[in-house]
Amino acid sequence: MNALKRHCALMFLAGVLLLLPLALPNNYYYDIAIHMAINAIIVLGLNLLIGFAGQISLGHAGFIGIGAYASAILPTHFGWHPIFAMVAGAAMASAIAAIVARPIFRLKGHYLAMATLGLGIIIAIVIKNEAAYTGGPDGMPVAALGLMGFSISGEKQWYWVLAVMLLFSFWAAQNLIDSPFGRALRALHGSEVAAQVMGVDIVRYKAAIFVLSAFFASLMGSVTAHYVGFVAPNIADFFHSIELMIMVVIGGMASIYGSLIGAVLLTALPQALSTFEGWETVAYGSILLLCMIFMPKGLVPTLAARFGRNDQEEH
Amino acid sequence: MLSQFLQFLFSGITVGATYALAALGFTLIYNASNVINFAQGEFIMVGGMLAFFFMQSGIPMPLAILLAIAISALVGILLVKLAIEPARDAEVVALIIITLGASLVIRGVIQIWLGKGVHSYPAFSGNEPIQIAGATLLPQSLWVLAITALVVVALWYFFSRTLAGKAILATSCNRLAAQLVGINTQRVLLVSFALSAALGAIGGVLLTPITLTSYDVGIMLGLKGFVAAVVGGLGSGLGAVLGGLLVGIIEAMAAGYISSAYKDAIPFILILFILFFMPRGIFGAQVTERV
Numbered sequence: 001m002n003a004l005k006r007h008c009a010l011m012f013l014a015g016v017l018l019l020l021p022l023a024l025p026n027n028y029y030y031d032i033a034i035h036m037a038i039n040a041i042i043v044l045g046l047n048l049l050i051g052f053a054g055q056i057s058l059g060h061a062g063f064i065g066i067g068a069y070a071s072a073i074l075p076t077h078f079g080w081h082p083i084f085a086m087v088a089g090a091a092m093a094s095a096i097a098a099i100v101a102r103p104i105f106r107l108k109g110h111y112l113a114m115a116t117l118g119l120g121i122i123i124a125i126v127i128k129n130e131a132a133y134t135g136g137p138d139g140m141p142v143a144a145l146g147l148m149g150f151s152i153s154g155e156k157q158w159y160w161v162l163a164v165m166l167l168f169s170f171w172a173a174q175n176l177i178d179s180p181f182g183r184a185l186r187a188l189h190g191s192e193v194a195a196q197v198m199g200v201d202i203v204r205y206k207a208a209i210f211v212l213s214a215f216f217a218s219l220m221g222s223v224t225a226h227y228v229g230f231v232a233p234n235i236a237d238f239f240h241s242i243e244l245m246i247m248v249v250i251g252g253m254a255s256i257y258g259s260l261i262g263a264v265l266l267t268a269l270p271q272a273l274s275t276f277e278g279w280e281t282v283a284y285g286s287i288l289l290l291c292m293i294f295m296p297k298g299l300v301p302t303l304a305a306r307f308g309r310n311d312q313e314e315h
Numbered sequence: 316m317l318s319q320f321l322q323f324l325f326s327g328i329t330v331g332a333t334y335a336l337a338a339l340g341f342t343l344i345y346n347a348s349n350v351i352n353f354a355q356g357e358f359i360m361v362g363g364m365l366a367f368f369f370m371q372s373g374i375p376m377p378l379a380i381l382l383a384i385a386i387s388a389l390v391g392i393l394l395v396k397l398a399i400e401p402a403r404d405a406e407v408v409a410l411i412i413i414t415l416g417a418s419l420v421i422r423g424v425i426q427i428w429l430g431k432g433v434h435s436y437p438a439f440s441g442n443e444p445i446q447i448a449g450a451t452l453l454p455q456s457l458w459v460l461a462i463t464a465l466v467v468v469a470l471w472y473f474f475s476r477t478l479a480g481k482a483i484l485a486t487s488c489n490r491l492a493a494q495l496v497g498i499n500t501q502r503v504l505l506v507s508f509a510l511s512a513a514l515g516a517i518g519g520v521l522l523t524p525i526t527l528t529s530y531d532v533g534i535m536l537g538l539k540g541f542v543a544a545v546v547g548g549l550g551s552g553l554g555a556v557l558g559g560l561l562v563g564i565i566e567a568m569a570a571g572y573i574s575s576a577y578k579d580a581i582p583f584i585l586i587l588f589i590l591f592f593m594p595r596g597i598f599g600a601q602v603t604e605r606v
Contacts, residue, residue, distance in 0.1 A: 056408060103591040109407060110351050114545045115590045117538070118583035125580040238534065242415055249412055278427050285419030289398050292413045296405040 006174050009257070013170055017163040021156075030155035032271060034227060037162035038220050040263035041169045043247045044256065045216035050245065051253035052177065053209050054189035055105065056113045058241050059120020063093040063214040065127055065236025067221025072142045072231045073133050082145050086222040093218030094211050101207035117238070124236040139232030142225045158227050165223075169216070173256050185209060186254075250291050252298030261299055318449025323571040324564060325447075329456040329525065331563020332463040333359070336518035337540025338547060338555035339470065340511030346487030346550055347507035350410045354394060354418035355515055356537015361387045362516025363528035364425055367434040376439070384516045390421065391512025395505050418533065426530040438524040459521045466517060467556055474552070483507060487550070515540075535579060539566075542582040546589055 024030050042064065049055050070089025074080035080088070096119075104115045127134050134140060144151045152161055176182050187195040188202045196202055225231045234240065243266065251262020269287065273280040295302040337355055344352045362383050369379035398413050405413070439458050444451035474480035486493040486503045494500050518536075519528065526532075543562045547554025562582045570578035 050408070056411075100587075107590055110345075110549060111545065111590055113351070113411070114541065114586060118542070118587045118590075121538070121583045122580050122587070125577065125583075129576045238538070245408075246412055246415075249408055253408070279423065281419050281423030281426065283423075285416045285421075285423060288416030289413055289420065292405065292409045292416065293398065293401045296402060296409040 006178075010167070010171055010174065013260070014167055017167065021159065027155045030159050032268065034155065034158050034162050036264045036267040037159075037166045038224055038227075039244070039247060039267050040260050041162075041166055042217050042220045042244055043251070043259040043263045044169050044173045045213035046244055047248045047251075047253065047256070047259045048173065048176065048185070049209050049213045050248050051255065051258075052182065052189060053185040053206055055206055055210070056109075056116065056245075057210070057213075058113050058117035058238070058245065059123070060116075060213070060217050060244055061236050061238070061240035062120035062123030063097065063217035064221035064224070064240065065123055065233070066093040066096070067218030068142075068225040068231045068235050069127055069134055069221075070218070071145075071222040071225040072140050075143045076140065077133060082143060082226065083147065086219065089222050090215050090218040093221075094215045097211045097214035098207065101210050102203060105203050105206040105210070117241075120236070120241050121238055124233060124238065127236050128233045134231075134233070137233060139230055141230050142228070144229070145226035152226070162223070170256065170260070173259075177256070181205070181208070189254075246288060250288075250298055252300035252302070255298065255300045258298050258300035265299075319571070321448055321450035323567045325450060325452050325456060327564035327567030328560060329453075329459050329563070330522070330567065331543075331560040332459045333518040333522045333536065333559070334540050334543040334562050335556045335559025336463060336466065336514045337536060338543035338559045339467075339552060340514045341541055341544040342547070342550060342552055342555045343483075343507045343511040343514070345544070347483060347504055348399065349407070350399065350414065351541065352394075352508075352511070353411060353414040353537065353541075354421060355511065355540055356533035356535070357418045357421040358387050358391065358512045358515025358533075359519035359522070359536045359540075360528060360530065360533035361390060361421060361425060362519030363523035363532070364429055364434065364519075364530065365516075366520045366523065367436050367528065368429055370436050376436075380520050383520055384513050387516030387519075388509040388513040391508040391510075392505055394512075395508045399504070399508070400501075418537075422530055422533060429530065431530060433527050433529040435523055435527045453525065455521075455524050459525075462517065462521055466514065470552065479506065539582050542586045545586055 020033060021030075024033060042060070046057065046060055049057055067086070067089040070092060071082060071085050074085035074088060075082050100115075100119060104112065104119075107115055128137055130136075144153060146152075152158060177186075184195065184200045184205050187198065187200055188205060192202050221235065224235065247262035247266045248259065249262070250266060251260070252258025269284065270280065273283050276283050291299075297305075337359060340355045340358065341352060344350055344355070365383035365386055366380050369382050370376055374382065394414075394417050398417050399410070402409065402413055438453065438455040440454045442453065442455075444453055445457075446452075472480075474484055482493070482498045483503050483506065485496070485498055486500050490500055493503075522528075539562060540559070543558040544555050545558070546562060547556070547558030562585065565585055566578060566581045569581045
């Protein structure tokens with residue numbers, strides 16, 4: 001992909017984020033936009049793992065949970081500064097990812113799905129059980145995020161913080177994919193043996209991208225905790241992992257634009273479905289089924305192919 | 316000491332038998348279509364919930380149970396017809412999401428229809444516990460074990476002695492070759508889903524008097540069944556049964572001797588260790604992958 005197109009996409013996203021507040025009538029819509037941005041950043045990281053490197057993870061919410069609870073527990077129980085707590089959470093999530101990465105990425109397909117799923121569920125159960133620190137199933141409040149005497153509060157401030165974070169993540173993902181690292185990832189997705197023959201240390205690359213996506217997930221977990229001001233164990237549960245994976249797949253695997261679209265659509269969907277009163281679960285499930293049956297490659301790649309553009313350029 | 320051990324063993328084997336049935340369901344579908352059916356746990360839930368519903372509407376117990384199992388099998392067939400077949404050539408991840416979507420639909424429908432309450436019905440033959448060396452065994456546990464054993468024998472007969480069973484085995488070995496010798500692989504897919512839905516429902520029907528049921532019990536039971544199937548090497552029927560019993564017993568032992576709060580985590584800790592050290596499960600065959 002050429003640099004010009006990349007810059008255009010980045011400028012376009014910046015423009016949308018800049019103009020969006022004009023279209024947001026009240027704090028409720030700001031709130032949805034903020035959650036969309038949070039999910040988009042997580043999904044960008046997850047798509048690098050699932051879409052580009054071709055490695056499934058059914059336990060990513062576990063890492064989000066680690067970040068969220070680090071930001072909740074360390075300042076409340078140990079008096080840490082929230083920024084240090086956030087960094088510590090991200091470091092812990094990365095460390096866990098790094099430790100399990102070697103044995104996990106010798107596995108493939110369904111065995112890999114099982115291992116990541118198990119890891120996520122174990123983290124969720126620990127959070128639910130260590131009630132003395134985590135508040136158990138009831139959750140716990142989170143202190144405000146302050147930096148040098150200035151604390152971020154209110155939907156409008158958080159919106160701009162997340163807009164900047166999203167732009168940075170988008171830019172970073174774009175660059176990563178076109179770097180030698182990104183090419184190595186795509187190579188091992190194409191054929192692990194071929195990549196190995198070409199000198200790509202496949203387990204090391206898979207581990208690196210796993211750690212990176214865990215790092216981002218944990219960071220966004222911390223951000224969510226501070227923004228909402230409260231954490232509950234469902235942030236780490238199996239469903240949240242599935243929701244994130246669905247965002248990746250519906251938007252389009254190995255498509256950066258797809259990650260954004262997937263996150264935006266699936267964050268909005270439960271809001272839109274709340275009018276169905278009781279039928280939300282059925283509607284949500286049916287929409288997933290229909291999307292996967294009719295667009296198994298995801299929205300963005302399918303539409304791109306439909307309108308005659310080269311699929312390869314969508315990276 | 317011994318009585319306590321026996322007590323944990325009994326409860327482990329009872330729950331393990333249900334995991335075994337779920338794991339057999341996973342294995343069947345995996346062999347026939349290479350799909351991990353994440354809706355498998357929902358069949359366990361549907362079986363228990365429907366049996367409860369029919370009994371509550373005044374249908375005699377045996378008939379209610381048969382109806383519940385038959386309808387679950389029907390749901391399995393619908394799942395193939397409406398979701399799996401239309402997406403025949405999708406990637407593994409897409410198929411996983413399809414089965415997850417289906418499980419949400421099933422759970423949602425049951426939740427709307429039968430509500431969010433926790434339900435149960437009387438055990439098949441009373442609640443008078445049987446004393447064995449100081450430990451108590453519920454009659455319902457015997458039902459669970461006996462019927463699971465019966466199902467396993469019936470499945471063994473089906474797969475080794477009947478043409479239909481052999482057709483399924485042939486399809487799981489090599490779909491194209493099976494097609495070439497005239498096996499209707501479409502039908503094989505239908506039969507596999509119907510059969511594993513029925514297996515799940517049987518597990519649910521048997522377990523409900525002991526552990527109760529509600530619209531959301533399917534997820535955990537299904538995931539543990541998946542653990543059992545992977546412990547057994549994913550694809551091996553005998554492995555699935557042994558895996559189910561093993562997961563159930565280890566879970567009960569660890570809950571009893573170590574920590575009951577972490578009961579649900581134990582199967583997943585177990586599977587991580589197994590996968591780290593035996594990447595193809597305990598009973599998995601050595602496979603050389605072709606490039």
